[in-house]
Amino acid sequence: MYDYAVIGGGIVGLSTAWQLRQRQPGKSIVVLEKEAAVARHQTGHNSGVVHAGIYYEPGSLKANLCKQGVQATIRFCNDNDIPFEQCGKLIVATNADEQQRMLDLHERALANGIDVELLDEQQLRSTEPNIEGTGAILSGTTGIVDYAAVARMMATRLEQLGGEIVTGAEVTAIAESPELVRVDLAGRDPIEARCLIACAGLMADRVARMMGIDTGFRIVPYRGEYYQLPPDKNDIVRHLIYPVPDPGLPFLGVHLTRMIDGTVTVGPNAVQAWKREGYGRFNLDLRDTWEMLRFPGFWRVTASHLGTGLAEFRNSLWKPSYLKLVQKYCPTVQLGDLRPYPAGIRAQAVMNDGTLVHDFLFAETSRSLHVCNAPSPAATSAIPIGEYLCDKIVNKVPHD
């Protein structure tokens, strides 16, 4: 029997397992990952941005853990020779309405204790000659990294400390008794553990329901589609360039992202997906779709954001209208510059009443903890999320 079993070899599960083993070197720990390698889903399909913590509700878990995450991520990268760059970011307003929302966002950034600066039109022009707007927020602490590389390094460190990672281990059922948790695996012998931590990303609701937890949410998958600029445009911007986001949505809008390998991506949008872990544009999974269609929260959230949802579909299918999203602030990008790039899929928790869950969400039983909602900036925040989970789990069964 293991002391701890962690479900999910994404950055959240690996960060948690690695820190747990550091804190309790005498306790055995296993990470169960259904894919053939770690970091195959959200952790390996994202923008690679180390967010400063500007956008989030002050006092929320996202606001606090993101801010801590920046420092923790930099430290981890420095300690482990992982390339990292604090290139900074601009949030650019392009009209009067966005200018006002940008000022509101600036207030929020200050309330979150983030070091930001306001640029007027001319300052924006001289900072980024290829970007047009009425003004911008400059965040100097925003950075870029390869989160899959971070996660793989966490896996290496965990194994060096004596932790185990089992790949190809899909959890199919979980039974909790007063003494232990039994975890059934597809095509393998079950395992037993004193405590379980589930960090299952796009499958978080299904794993929670395996233990009878129903907090009234379901994961609704939203595709984030990217393009990549040609190599001769790698120097088009010095910072990351973001639009002013819609405050009602947890997505940040199509941005120009400098990647740590020197390339530049455009994206991601946020389109309804019909397969949770399917990355092709027309992928459809009958179980995923059927469960979503039976979930009242899906219909409610879709109805309340119908205009945005339809626009996202149009932009997804019709490249010229996707292009307009980026040309709004970077007119030099042309249609031929949008080259194919792999999409990512966000695990977004939606409540029965159609509310999009903005903050990180956790649930628990006597012997388990569940990460129910860990969308962006959970990669940035993975180390403090892991710390938070470690604090909770070590207090769960103190006398075992």
Ligand SMILES: Cc1cc2nc3c(=O)[nH]c(=O)nc-3n(C[C@H](O)[C@H](O)[C@H](O)COP(=O)(O)OP(=O)(O)OC[C@H]3O[C@@H](n4cnc5c(N)ncnc54)[C@H](O)[C@@H]3O)c2cc1C
């Ligand atoms: C398009 C996009 C852009 C993003 N950009 C950023 C960004 O710039 N900055 C940022 O901070 N965040 C960003 N994010 C968010 C970030 O990527 C995620 O919040 C983070 O990776 C979540 O990590 P995770 O470990 O919870 O999930 P995942 O990486 O999805 O890992 C979950 C793991 O659980 C495994 N699993 C699931 N079910 C089972 C089962 N039954 N048995 C065994 N294993 C199972 C899966 O195979 C998977 O490996 C972005 C996300 C997307 C999709």
